[in-house]
Amino acid sequence: MPNLFRWLLRIFTAVVVLAGLGLGGAYYLAARSLPEYSGTHEVEGLSAPVEIVRDHTSVPHIFGKTDEDVFFGLGYAHAQDRLWQMTVLRRTVQGRLSELFGARTLKIDELMRRLDLYGLAQKSVAAQDPQTRAALEAYSRGVNAWIQTVNTEARGRGAPEFFLFRPEVAYWQPADSIALVKLMGVRLSSHLDAEVLRARVSLLLEPGRVMDLLPDAPGPGLAALPDYAELAPGVVPSSAPIARYAEGPLSPFLGADLAGASNAWAAAPKRSAAGGTLLANDPHLGFSAPSIWYLARLELSTGGVIGGTIPGIPTILSGRSAKLGWGLTTSYLDDQDVFLEQLNPDNPEEYRTPDGFRPFETRRSIIKVADAEPVTITLRWTENGPVLPGTHYDLASITPPGHVASLGWTLLNGADTSMSAAMRVMRSQNVDEAIEAGRFFVAPSLNLTLVDEDNIALQMIGAMPRRSAANQSQGRLPQPGWKEENRWQGWLNYAANPSFKDPEGGILGNTNNKLVDRPFPLHVSFDWGDTQRIQRWKRLMETRKVHTRESFIEAQLDTVSFTARSLLPLVGKDLWFTGEPAPAGSPERRRQRALELLAGWNGEMNEHLPEPLIYAAWMRFLQRDLIEDDLGPLAREFSHVEPLFIERVFRDIDGASVWCDIRQSAAQETCTEIARKSLDEALLYLSETYGGSLESLRWGQAHQAWHDHPVLGETPLLKWIVNIRQPTSGGDNTLNRGLTKGTDPFPFANVHGAGYRGVYDFADPDSSVFIISTGQSGHPLSRHYDDLGELWRRGEYIPMSLDPDLARAAAVGITDLVPKAE
Structure with missing residues (x-):
């Protein structure tokens, strides 16, 4: 027995030692890829030395001849910090x-x-102006110089993830940066999904x-849609x-x-307390660890610029120079259309056009898959564009027999x-130069x-499709692609893009709200990203005669929900303080x-409440x-509250209160009964999920920002x-927006919001801030x-200064980086 114990002890000790050595080795290998920000490196591709000063928060300030x-x-800096992400x-x-x-x-x-x-990005390299091509080539050389540094100095493959997947890291090319702009366009696109959903619901x-259920943004709009069953005969309705x-x-x-x-x-200066212009910007994208955003300062021949970049793209996308500030929001331009392409019954390799049947452009592509054929x-x-199989975007559910679906999209451009x-x-020095520069922007469409x-x-900015006034669905539903009136007729002139300069109010x-109220086809879009947050913004802007950097920050961080303030009195109008006191x-x-609790609440989506x-x-x-009783399982697609829908129902606009009646029941339910029932269901859910009293609940417990x-x-232990998880304030409809996941088991997780915030004050530019x-x-x-x-x-926030001495003070x-000797 003592011998057995000794052997078990030895085996246990050996296992612990081996595990410790393994963990130590893993840590050593991972730590080798930690970038060192101090040092001198000889690199190829430079004409003169470059200095990269990392300030106290590791924001690179880059100086060169x-x-x-x-x-x-x-x-070089992008690759040094984000090579795996890139x-x-x-x-x-x-x-x-899949490789x-x-x-x-x-x-x-x-x-x-x-x-x-x-492939379209590769073709687009030749379309860039000479200055941009030179910048793309120089940026690529910088990325590749870091890859060479990793190899020559044994810098742990550049990132710890490379030890787990061990890919060959190809050198960066100018087309890669253009392709990432297109990738951002994919992340910002929505109209294809909206067309399919609208067709299914129709x-x-x-x-x-x-x-x-799918109302237009407030203001005059389209009164009715065509019957989708007529546009696409033979499609079988489905609630799946x-x-x-x-x-x-x-x-x-x-x-x-x-x-x-x-x-x-x-x-404008007249609405600024300090007499200088002010700009606040916070673009919203899905959260990740690390963030998609990266802060940087460039000292160019036209002056210093500082702000938010995306690793892989060599421009300041939102930021400022000494003379100009610029920010981005999604325009929600309707830049996508689904076309139903009729196949030739005698030859399925041909599709119908206004001039008869034509063969598809066809080629094969091989996808390599790790550990598989x-x-x-x-x-x-x-x-009209690429053909997408019925499995993509659930297109099969809205495509009639004998047809396939293709996609028209401004992003699909080889120039x-x-x-x-x-x-x-x-590089622009004033507003007019920047507006003129926007003329060359194609996609994704943005508000600058x-x-x-x-x-x-x-x-x-961005190309607006030229649609015929006779378009059958006005771009809102999939439509026959062989009919001339449905096809795009090129692009509208840049002058048609909405533009506002120096308004009287200053x-x-x-906030992704409806910009213009113009008739189709100059309408820009029928689907907008916001009808609610803009109301709170107007209130905050109008309550001050003049604004400051601090008031703009206050608005950027505002967590009061106009939606909650407007819906709660409407939904609960017959429930407040009614009925006999109930037992504890x-x-x-x-x-x-x-x-x-709700009656005394001001609508602030505070994490502690x-x-x-x-x-x-x-x-x-x-x-x-x-x-749910009307749509069945398709109701799951409406995973976020649609405020305009609930308002229409409880105001009974055009008979919308009919939604309150449950089809499957013999009784006719009222909206008050549905409001009471849904509140009881919500309280039961909260009790089962979080337990405790209502007063002990905390919004931040459910509304954690998921930077995963x-x-x-999703890997155990790692x-x-x-992953970075943080309790946060805000919600779907607040200016400080934290869009919830919407689906179980964590419907209120914060997954999409302002990964970058910047406030630029031209009364004192170096007092500008970002994060x-x-x-x-x-x-x-x-x-x-x-x-x-x-x-x-x-x-x-942290300072956004172009003063090189401040950057060096706490670097x-x-x-x-010095040119490598020949």
């Missing part, structure tokens, strides 16, 4: 994720190959009820949920609910000069908010207490109860290292992986 050398330095983004748009991750990303790759965005409901095709944390195909939302507002797919294009436009905006020392402006802003512990008493969680759960169950690593975020939601580094062992995240959560390191 020529602009090309500065872009070289940006490429590699994954490039593989995504190339349709080559690393196997079959789980095969559907993403297949859809990307069908869109051929990378087949199940009468037209008036479709307009209840939409079958998503390319899903997962690596998928850029997010769906209409997560397509994009942002804020930007500007004040390669997959070969056939790509087909029509004159895309958007990169050149972004470069020109960054601008300020210089004296002027403010908002300009929509304030401009956009009963469901009736819990409902009464919930109504008491219980009321936001009670409200959010109530509205979620209310909408489900209103639509898109590859390792997820505790690479990102994680940290500059993509390395989980770096102290700069999440050091800005807590500041971001608390609503704090965490200075990297000197």
